[in-house]
Amino acid sequence: MQQTNYDVIIIGAGASGLMCAATAGYRGKRVLLIDHAPKAAAKIRISGGGKCNFTNLDVKPENYICQNPHFVKSALSRYPSSAFIELVERHGLEYEERDLGKLFCKHRASDLIQILRTECDWAGVEFRLYCHIETVSYLDDQGYQLITSDGEIFAEKLVVATGALSFPKLKASDFGYQLAKQFDLNMIETRPGLVPLVFSDKWGARLSDLTGLSLEAKVSCGTFSFQEAVLFTHNGLSGPGILQASNYWQPGEPITISLLPNHKVYEELKKLKKNNQSLQKWLNRFWPKRLTQAWLNWFPIQTQLANLTDETLIDYAEQIQNWVLYPSDTAGYHKAEVTLGGVDTDCISSKTFEAKQQPGLYFIGEALDVTGQLGGYNFQWAWASGVACGQAL
Ligand SMILES: Cc1cc2nc3c(=O)[nH]c(=O)nc-3n(C[C@H](O)[C@H](O)[C@H](O)COP(=O)(O)OP(=O)(O)OC[C@H]3O[C@@H](n4cnc5c(N)ncnc54)[C@H](O)[C@@H]3O)c2cc1C
Structure with missing residues (x-):
């Protein structure tokens, strides 16, 4: 079995994981992004009817549901929708505004995935797709040890960006919640959201x-x-x-x-x-x-x-x-766009997204008890939490 070492392992190559990986990579960190799916960002690909409602022109903390309504403020103010728009414009993405400030890709959502993949490539992020994680352990002196289908991997820091339970056919899993429980983090009960x-x-x-x-x-x-x-x-x-x-x-x-x-x-x-x-x-x-x-x-x-x-x-x-x-x-998780509830934000720093009682362990994106309204707010949370965490790694 091969053994490799990184500064940071991010589990989940979805919206928040890609954003976090690029941000940390640009800061000189050696980053590995792991996903058990064969392709990154499955939800971006199908979102918004294939055109991805990637943000909203008017994002406010009140657009989110969280047991602690103040939790989202720091990340959203440090990475507003204008910052993401500036990023996609730099890559020449054509987009259009629809009702209520919703921004969609003009052509296809995969254009946006390409932008995020390019950012990760430029930032030197390594990918391991179709990689299955068997165990995660914290070894004080070495940080986090992952036993995976690709061998044993170590990193000083571990970011959990595994999303939530909605759309299991897109490889959604409760893995993030299992890790939260393993490290004694409290969970807020989950239920389907944005659902018929x-x-x-x-x-x-x-x-x-x-x-x-x-x-x-x-x-x-x-x-x-x-x-x-x-x-x-x-x-x-x-x-x-x-x-x-x-x-x-x-x-x-x-x-x-x-x-x-x-x-x-x-x-x-x-x-x-x-x-x-x-x-x-x-x-x-x-x-x-x-x-x-x-x-x-x-x-x-x-x-x-x-x-x-x-x-x-x-x-x-x-x-x-x-x-x-x-x-x-x-209509249940298989029809729900999001999952309400998740990892209790009281256990997480709103500035760095590090677990307060577990050094080097971070949770971002939808795995947390943060759910946006319909209109691009969920992706904006993924971008903003990913960037805030990436800057702290
Ligand atoms: C049909 C649909 C349409 C949507 N449309 C919109 C929209 O237009 N606008 C909007 O703002 N939001 C939309 N959303 C919500 C949005 O997709 C999510 O809120 C967002 O993707 C969450 O980002 P994330 O990074 O937290 O998780 P995800 O993007 O879900 O990424 C999680 C990643 O973790 C991986 N993973 C899970 N378990 C494991 C494991 N055990 N090991 C390794 N990898 C694992 C998954 O394969 C996935 O790639 C939509 C959701 C759905 C289902």
Whole structure:
């Protein structure tokens, strides 16, 4: 068996690992980047429909969910989205801005992977892909010893950038969590995030009748609201509005949907009543006909409103603007874009990402209990935590 030594081993050649490796390599560190997948950065490749929503023009700590809301501040302020944009522009990446400040590759996400691979090459980073780690041990005098399918490897410092549980078909694993437990770091319970919601009650069948239909709506969960597209699926609801709300949803809780978020519905129903106009025709102006038809079946009302009382109109307007639904579950990790929870940030320095009680051990990216909203925030966290850690190695 071959034995080799490095200053730093980074486990996980995903978004945060690549960024961390290049940063540390440029600082003269001998860096080895290991991944058990045959190719680096599988999630970047498929993200954003193959175009990777790689950051957002407006990134704030409030865009993240973490038990300690202050934890993200240092890294995000030291490596803002403008810094990543400057990096990709230097490499000539063509990108485009979409709604709500989201930046996407203009052509393909693999262009971005190429940039990160080039940065790693220029920084002298070594790669070992398709390499399986059997054990990790801390030997005081020698640092970290890894027994791998490629032999025994030593490094003074070990960075865990193994991501989280979402999309197991892309080689997601709980390896980072296992290492955290091995070194006595606390874990925040995990659950799928940015994930479709499914319904098993009567709504499961009803919503499936509208599969494929999409419209802009306002989705609320607790005190959080998102006005984005909602998509009807074969077993529930998806689309950006639902994915955003799913980050805040807990089993047993309702979500509330306004299907006409830009209207004062009661006032408009009163006008229809006064002018003796048809509700169905009016709804069809804003909704796909299939939705209007289904809605009027689910919530029957005389569509000529002339004979209805104001109380009835108030109730009906409320139904349209505050449609309360109880999801039975999420669609699970295989459909979730991210994982909520993870390694407890109380155990980690927000400046260096080193474990407070374990010298030379670092956790970055999604392995930590940090989850961004939809819109490029998760990649921005990967870049920012990777750079902050790389600068400290
Ligand atoms: C379908 C989908 C679409 C997404 N779209 C977007 C988007 O457009 N914008 C956005 O901001 N975020 C998006 N995300 C989220 C984003 O991909 C992640 O938040 C981000 O990749 C996390 O970076 P990371 O470096 O922490 O982990 P990852 O990028 O997941 O990298 C982890 C790496 O560790 C490796 N690994 C795991 N276990 C082991 C092990 N035991 N040994 C060795 N290697 C291991 C994996 O193979 C992987 O390469 C999307 C996610 C998914 C699933």
